Amino acid sequence: MDEIFVGVDISKDFFDIAMKDFDKNLLVKTTSYKQDLQGMENFINNMETTKNVLKADILIGMEATGIYHLALYNELKKRGYKVRIFNALELVKYHKGKIRKTKTDKIDAELIADALIYEGYKPLKESIPKDVATLREYCRIRERIISKLSTCKVQAIRNLDTVLRGYDKVFDDTFCKTSKHVLKKHLKIGGIKVPVEDEMIKLLNKYMNIEKAKTKANKICDTFQNMLIVDHLLKPDIYELYFLIDQMELLEKQLTRIQKKIQKALSSTKSKIVTIPGVGIVTGATILSEIGNINNFESPTKLVAFAGLDPAVKQSGKFKANNTNISKRGSPTLREAVYLAAFGSLKTNPACKAVYDRMIARDKHFKVAMCATARKLLHIIYSVLKNNKEFYVPDYLLTNAKAR
Numbered sequence: 315m316d317e318i319f320v321g322v323d324i325s326k327d328f329f330d331i332a333m334k335d336f337d338k339n340l341l342v343k344t345t346s347y348k349q350d351l352q353g354m355e356n357f358i359n360n361m362e363t364t365k366n367v368l369k370a371d372i373l374i375g376m377e378a379t380g381i382y383h384l385a386l387y388n389e390l391k392k393r394g395y396k397v398r399i400f401n402a403l404e405l406v407k408y409h410k411g412k413i414r415k416t417k418t419d420k421i422d423a424e425l426i427a428d429a430l431i432y433e434g435y436k437p438l439k440e441s442i443p444k445d446v447a448t449l450r451e452y453c454r455i456r457e458r459i460i461s462k463l464s465t466c467k468v469q470a471i472r473n474l475d476t477v478l479r480g481y482d483k484v485f486d487d488t489f490c491k492t493s494k495h496v497l498k499k500h501l502k503i504g505g506i507k508v509p510v511e512d513e514m515i516k517l518l519n520k521y522m523n524i525e526k527a528k529t530k531a532n533k534i535c536d537t538f539q540n541m542l543i544v545d546h547l548l549k550p551d552i553y554e555l556y557f558l559i560d561q562m563e564l565l566e567k568q569l570t571r572i573q574k575k576i577q578k579a580l581s582s583t584k585s586k587i588v589t590i591p592g593v594g595i596v597t598g599a600t601i602l603s604e605i606g607n608i609n610n611f612e613s614p615t616k617l618v619a620f621a622g623l624d625p626a627v628k629q630s631g632k633f634k635a636n637n638t639n640i641s642k643r644g645s646p647t648l649r650e651a652v653y654l655a656a657f658g659s660l661k662t663n664p665a666c667k668a669v670y671d672r673m674i675a676r677d678k679h680f681k682v683a684m685c686a687t688a689r690k691l692l693h694i695i696y697s698v699l700k701n702n703k704e705f706y707v708p709d710y711l712l713t714n715a716k717a718r
Contacts, residue, residue, distance in 0.1 A: 318364065321427030322376040323419045324349070324383045331357065332423035333364070338431060344420040349382070354389055361395070375400055375430035377422075396435050403643065405429055442606040449579040450603030456572045456596070457647065463565045470558040473551040476544055477501065480537045484530065492521040494559055496534060501552050508538045589704040590694055592659025592666065597651045601695060604648035614696035620644040621652055623689050640685055649688075652695075656688040664707050666690050 318341065321332045327349050333341045345360075347353040365372050374390060374397045376383050383399070390397050408425045409417070442450075467489055474481050474488070478501070485493045495517065500507045511531050518527035573596060580588070580599040587598045611617045618624050622644035642649070659666035669690040673683035698705050 316368065316370040318368065318370045318372050319427045319430045320361070320372060320374045321423045321425065321430060322374060322383075322386070323422040323426060324376060324379050324386065325419060326382055328419070329353075329357075329386060330419040330423040332420065332427045334424070334427045334431065336431060338428060340424070344423055346419070349385075354386055357386075358389070358393060372396070373398070373430055373435045375426045377402060377405060377426060396437065398430060398433075398435050398437070400426060400429060404433075443583070445579065445583050446603055446606060449576065449583060449599055450606070452572060452576045452579050453596075453600045453603050454647075456569065456576060459565055459569050459572060463562060463569070466558050466561050466565065470555055470562070473555045473558070476547050476551045477506065477555070478537065478541050480540070481534075484533050484537060489559070489562055492518065494563075495521075497555070497559065500538065501555065503549060503552055503556075505548070506538070506541070506543075506552075509535055511535045586698050586702060586704050587695060590659075590691075590698060591662035591705070591707075592657075592691065593655045593695070594658065597655045597658075600651040601648060601655065602699070604645050604651065605695075605699070608696065608699040611696065614693040617696050618689050618692050621648045621688075621692060622646070623649060623652070623685060623692065652688045652692055653684065656684055656691050659687065659691055663691075663694075665694060 317336060319334045319336070321334070323330045328346050329349055330344055330346045332344045335341060341364075347357045361372055361374075364370070372395060374395055376387065376397065377400050387397055387399065405425060408429050471482050471488065481497075482488045487493065496509075496514075499517070500509050509531075514531035514534055515524070515527050518530050521527075522530070576599045577595050580595060580602070583602065585598070585602050587593055587602050588595060590598075593601065605611075605617065605620075608617075611620065615624070619641070622640060622642040624641050625639075656666060660670055661667075666687050670683050670687045673686050674680075678686075694705060
């Protein structure tokens with residue numbers, strides 16, 4: 315049976331399709347469909363008609379575009395179509411190979427069809443389990459909440475610099491519970507109330523011991539007494555500061571709620587990832603969900619590359635670079651989560667600690683040592699997930715750890 319190669323370029327509201335034969339001849343004019351149920355039905359009906367008339371097998375390729383390709387991809391898989399998802403990086407070479415640099419959705423659809431002709435249909439070995447896909451969405455919601463919280467804090471610091479410069483250096487976390495209590499009590503819409511040191515000590519003593527309260531109260535009172543005020547900005551910036559603090563408190567409550575959802579969703583997967591020392595509930599959930607299905611990785615080296623923690627090799631002729639950075643070509647979310655877990659593993663996981671100590675003993679930079687530790691942790695994660703067995707520390711490492 316002949317094969318027809320269909321390239322699909324997807325945007326938020328529409329998707330364009332280009333249909334080619336093996337010789338890259340365009341079989342029909344590139345067509346655009348609306349991104350809704352009717353548009354998908356029209357597209358699939360046309361595919362069915364084409365398949366029956368030409369007696370050909372249809373292969374479909376599309377680029378991963380955040381969330382916008384998911385609905386069409388899922389519908390096509392339900393109908394039994396062979397669909398290959400291309401990473402944007404896989405398509406770069408086809409764009410560069412064009413003499414003319416014109417770029418439209420229709421041209422992109424043709425390029426995806428060309429890529430499918432050259433590289434063929436490569437299905438995932440196994441799809442991502444639904445419970446893991448759900449966990450991934452919860453983790454990404456958490457990531458977005460943290461991003462919003464960070465934005466609020468940056469804006470609030472700007473307002474504090476206008477109305478109470480220097481206050482951001484008083485607390486380690488400018489917007490911790492204690493600090494917000496102080497700000498609400500002394501920053502009023504009608505103006506700023508300069509605190510009395512004895513009253514401030516009593517307020518702070520609710521949150522910390524008396525010695526720390528006295529030291530902190532002195533710093534706070536000094537900041538209020540030496541503040542620089544821009545009169546015409548005072549009221550509006552204090553007004554907005556109240557808004558921002560309200561937003562922070564709401565986001566913090568949402569963060570607590572989503573973390574409970576993550577914990578529940580992670581437990582439903584029955585994954586052994588949290589048996590690895592250094593991997594907590596949130597980092598474990600993030601790592602597991604970003605990996606998706608461990609069976610789609612042939613080796614731990616492939617998983618390391620997916621995380622972008624593999625060295626970027628630079629070699630030409632007789633030249634070979636001695637110092638190279640990590641590639642950073644994979645999932646940034648996975649890379650960050652593994653890196654954070656690697657920090658925790660230094661205190662609790664002898665296998666990771668041994669790698670870190672070995673790198674430091676060779677006079678490697680701290681970041682180089684941490685990247686090596688993160689790679690070791692990924693090898694451990696690969697083994698635990700692949701074999702579905704709890705992690706255990708080898709006896710010789712336990713002996714070495716006790717000897718220290």
